[in-house]
Amino acid sequence: MGIVVENVSKQFGSFRAVDDVxxxxxxxxxxxxxxxxxxxxxxxxxxxxxxxLPDSGKIWLTGKDATYQSVQERNIGFVFQHYAxxxxxxxxxxxxxxxEIRKTPKAxxxxxxxxxxxxxxxxxxxxxxxxxxxxxxxxxxxxxxxLAVQPQxxxxxxxxxxxxxxxxxxxxxxxxKLHDEVHVTTVFVTHDQEEAMEVSDEIVVMNKGRVExxxxxxxxxxxxxxxxxxxxxxxxxxxPSTSNIFQGNGFESTHPEMFLRPQDVIVQREKNGTxxxxxxxxxxxLGWEIQAxxxxxxxxxxxxxxxxxxFDELQLQPQEKVYVKPKxxxxxxxxxxx
Amino acid sequence: MRSNxxxxxVIAQNKAGSQTKEAPWVKIALIGIAITYLxxxxxxxxxxxxxxxxxNGVGPFFANFSDAAFINAIQLTVLIALIVVPINTVFGLCAxxxxxxxxxxxxxxxxxIIDLPxxxxxxxxxxxxxxxxGRSGWLGPSLEAINVRIIFALPAMIIASAFITxxxxxxEVIPVLEEAGTDQEExxxxxxxxxxxxxxxVTLPNIRWGLLYGVILTNAxxxxxxxxVSVVSGNIIRKTQTLPLYVxxxxxxxxxxxxxxxxxxxxxxxxxxxxxxxILERKTSIKDVEE
Numbered sequence: 001m002g003i004v005v006e007n008v009s010k011q012f013g014s015f016r017a018v019d020d021v022x023x024x025x026x027x028x029x030x031x032x033x034x035x036x037x038x039x040x041x042x043x044x045x046x047x048x049x050x051x052x053l054p055d056s057g058k059i060w061l062t063g064k065d066a067t068y069q070s071v072q073e074r075n076i077g078f079v080f081q082h083y084a085x086x087x088x089x090x091x092x093x094x095x096x097x098x099x100e101i102r103k104t105p106k107a108x109x110x111x112x113x114x115x116x117x118x119x120x121x122x123x124x125x126x127x128x129x130x131x132x133x134x135x136x137x138x139x140x141x142x143x144x145x146x147l148a149v150q151p152q153x154x155x156x157x158x159x160x161x162x163x164x165x166x167x168x169x170x171x172x173x174x175x176x177k178l179h180d181e182v183h184v185t186t187v188f189v190t191h192d193q194e195e196a197m198e199v200s201d202e203i204v205v206m207n208k209g210r211v212e213x214x215x216x217x218x219x220x221x222x223x224x225x226x227x228x229x230x231x232x233x234x235x236x237x238x239x240p241s242t243s244n245i246f247q248g249n250g251f252e253s254t255h256p257e258m259f260l261r262p263q264d265v266i267v268q269r270e271k272n273g274t275x276x277x278x279x280x281x282x283x284x285x286l287g288w289e290i291q292a293x294x295x296x297x298x299x300x301x302x303x304x305x306x307x308x309x310x311f312d313e314l315q316l317q318p319q320e321k322v323y324v325k326p327k328x329x330x331x332x333x334x335x336x337x338x
Numbered sequence: 339m340r341s342n343x344x345x346x347x348v349i350a351q352n353k354a355g356s357q358t359k360e361a362p363w364v365k366i367a368l369i370g371i372a373i374t375y376l377x378x379x380x381x382x383x384x385x386x387x388x389x390x391x392x393x394n395g396v397g398p399f400f401a402n403f404s405d406a407a408f409i410n411a412i413q414l415t416v417l418i419a420l421i422v423v424p425i426n427t428v429f430g431l432c433a434x435x436x437x438x439x440x441x442x443x444x445x446x447x448x449x450x451i452i453d454l455p456x457x458x459x460x461x462x463x464x465x466x467x468x469x470x471x472g473r474s475g476w477l478g479p480s481l482e483a484i485n486v487r488i489i490f491a492l493p494a495m496i497i498a499s500a501f502i503t504x505x506x507x508x509x510e511v512i513p514v515l516e517e518a519g520t521d522q523e524e525x526x527x528x529x530x531x532x533x534x535x536x537x538x539x540v541t542l543p544n545i546r547w548g549l550l551y552g553v554i555l556t557n558a559x560x561x562x563x564x565x566x567v568s569v570v571s572g573n574i575i576r577k578t579q580t581l582p583l584y585v586x587x588x589x590x591x592x593x594x595x596x597x598x599x600x601x602x603x604x605x606x607x608x609x610x611x612x613x614x615x616x617i618l619e620r621k622t623s624i625k626d627v628e629e
Contacts, residue, residue: 051524071527078528084521088543097539098529142525149530 001063002027002185003048003153008057010043017043019209020057025202027062030179030186032196035206036232041189042157044206048187049155050074062152062185077146077184081158083138085130091117091141092126098149116144119178136167143175147182156188160195172199193233197221205229227332230259235303237262243300245326249274253331264327265304267292269314275323278302280316292316294324387605391598402599410576411584411600418492418580419560422499426556430507431549437508438515455504463501464569467494490572495580498566503556510552511545518544551618558611562604 003025010018018040025031033041046052048059050071058067066074086094092113099109117123120140130138139159146154159175160168176199179186190196196203197217205212205220205228213225224230231238237260239245241253251258268275281301282293290311292304302324306314316322392399402408433452437445455463469475471488481488488494522544526536542549564582571578573587581600588597 049528051527072530072532075530076528078525080521080525082521084525086522086525086540086543097526097531101530101535145525145529 001025001060002029003062003187004058004060005044005048006058006060008044008047008054008059010040010047010052010054016209018047018054021206021209021211022057023204023211023214025185025187027185028183029201030176030188030199031202031204032200033187033189033204033206034191034193034196034232035212036191038208039206040209041191041204041206043209045155045157045187045189048153049076049078051078075149075152077149077151077154079139079142079146079154079156079159081161083130083135083142083162085138085142085145087130090127090129091122091133094130094141095145095148097145102149112148116148119147119181120144134167135163136171139163139171143178147184151184154184154186156186158189158191160190160192168195175199197233205232207232224330227257227259230330230332235262235305236260237265237302239300239302241331243296244276244298245296245300245302245324246329247276249325251326251329255331255333258329258331260302260326260329262291262303262305264329265294265302266325266327267294267304267306267310267314267316268323271323275325278322278324280318280320280322283316283318290316294322296324384605387598387601390594391602394595398595399599399602402596405596407575407579408584408596408600411579411581412603414492414495414578415561415580418496418499419557421496422503422560423553423557426500426503427507427549427553429504430509430511430552430556433508434511434515438512439520452505452508455502460498460502460563460565461569464498464566467498467501467566467570471497489570490574490578492578494570495567495578498570499560499563502563502566503559506556506559507549507552510548510555514545514548515541547618547621551615554611554614554618558607561607 001024005021005023008018008021035041047054095113095116096109117126160171172195202216203220204214207228213229221233230236239258241258246258278294278296280292281295284291290306294302294304468489470477472478522540523536526540568583573583581604585597585600
């Protein structure tokens with residue numbers, strides 16, 4: 001196991017940032033800690049790094065108990081949201097820092113820095129200073145610096161959070177590619193579910209200091225374990241289970257609320273056994289798909305996502321009457337508000 | 339249409355009038371007042387120091403430098419600066435570090451205490467030392483018993499100078515440390531750097547200009563301090579006389595040539611300080627915080 005977190009708790013004043021969290025991260029995998037702000041994901045990452053000490057619980061890194069190891073002893077690479085590059089050092093000096101601390105011979109340092117500069121595609125900018133680089137370039141330097149001494153785990157705290165949308169997307173794909181080359185156990189924190197889905201092998205969904213679910217992106221999306229996971233990842237309709245859209249079609253539930261994804265709403269022109277009638281109240285073109293807001297007979301509003309083809313086939317117009325039924329819907333024993 | 343054109347003409351005329359008639363008058367008067375004021379209060383006295391010092395030529399000016407009392411005063415001033423500046427630099431660094439990097443009860447109180455010397459008149463500061471270490475002070479009798487002399491001797495002058503200049507380094511370093519944040523230090527930690535390596539390789543380079551600025555201000559104040567030092571020194575010629583004390587003594591003894599020569603030295607120190615301050619302020623860009 002790359003990283004094992006065992007019943008770890010951390011409290012700041014009266015705020016329980018991390019509440020009895022346990023999880024295992026396989027060696028060589030790329031895992032996302034996903035959650036809204038204040039969910040404890042960054043604190044958990046800092047606990048793994050040793051930048052914070054747990055109030056209780058244990059942390060194991062590559063099979064060794066690291067709970068009481070100092071940050072320096074843990075041999076980790078850490079990338080900060082705001083880069084945290086040494087401003088007074090050039091790119092080369094930044095990357096060489098950890099090697100110089102370890103008294104590596106000069107020739108070896110030079111070779112390793114060259115290698116890393118190539119890896120992050122910044123070979124031409126080695127003598128620049130951080131203030132002369134763009135945000136994306138700075139974050140790549142930070143990554144090269146963290147990788148310099150071959151850390152046993154690489155930890156990234158919202159690494160793309162301070163970048164604009166385009167650069168963000170590029171760097172994501174690049175990080176995934178880099179991980180496939182370097183294979184270091186990597187944990188990164190994000191509040192962006194799309195980012196987590198795209199980059200990681202596994203996602204740990206956190207809320208209020210606790211782990212809600214751990215699974216592959218597909219598992220998390222298709223089989224959400226809790227109401228929180230279902231509503232945090234992807235759009236969802238939350239409807240009372242008494243709504244007539246759920247009657248007589250096998251989706252009856254004893255729980256008060258049902259969760260229905262917009263793409264799981266079947267919209268059709270003709271009535272059949274289990275459909276209910278609805279009125280189209282609004283049509284929004286999202287480009288790759290169409291979002292229709294439908295008002296049911298009982299007054300509930302349901303959002304449906306239709307593919308372009310399906311939309312063209314139906315030729316929906318506002319105020320028209322249609323028939324709808326759920327393809328899939330879920331309910332959960334406990335409801336957490338976001 | 340017609341009246342409109344007319345009124346806008348009138349406005350234009352008024353505007354032009356106010357620009358050509360009143361503004362220059364006010365401008366010249368204001369500038370004149372400012373220059374006269376600066377001239378009387380600042381430039382003339384400063385220039386006069388140089389004129390008086392060199393009134394009898396360069397020879398007599400340099401003759402002063404061979405006066406034993408004068409040489410002694412310079413030596414003592416430099417000695418005190420050499421002792422006080424490092425002490426207050428280290429203290430200021432530690433205080434700034436503690437205040438910006440740790441949250442502890444009484445943190446606000448520490449900040450105010452560091453500022454205390456700014457609020458206390460130097461003469462009062464000197465008096466406090468006499469009341470504590472003087473012959474009839476709290477610690478006076480016990481110090482006399484073990485034959486340690488503080489008041490009217492070098493130790494009191496050092497303590498007085500250190501008290502007066504205590505805030506300068508901390509005051510300059512605190513905002514720079516705060517602005518630098520803890521990110522870079524944490525990054526260094528994750529890269530394996532020990533605490534002292536972090537300080538030398540990351541923290542110090544980040545605050546170096548602010549620190550140097552604080553050191554220069556401290557030095558200028560130590561060398562120029564009169565009030566507190568004058569109270570505790572006893573002003574014993576060739577023993578406890580610093581340059582500012584020498585200037586006062588010489589002036590009182592009608593040796594104005596010597597007084598002005600010493601003043602020229604102090605004025606040069608001030609000029610060098612000002613130039614360095616200007617350069618460093620540009621480097622640190624803490625100008626806004628300062629003013």
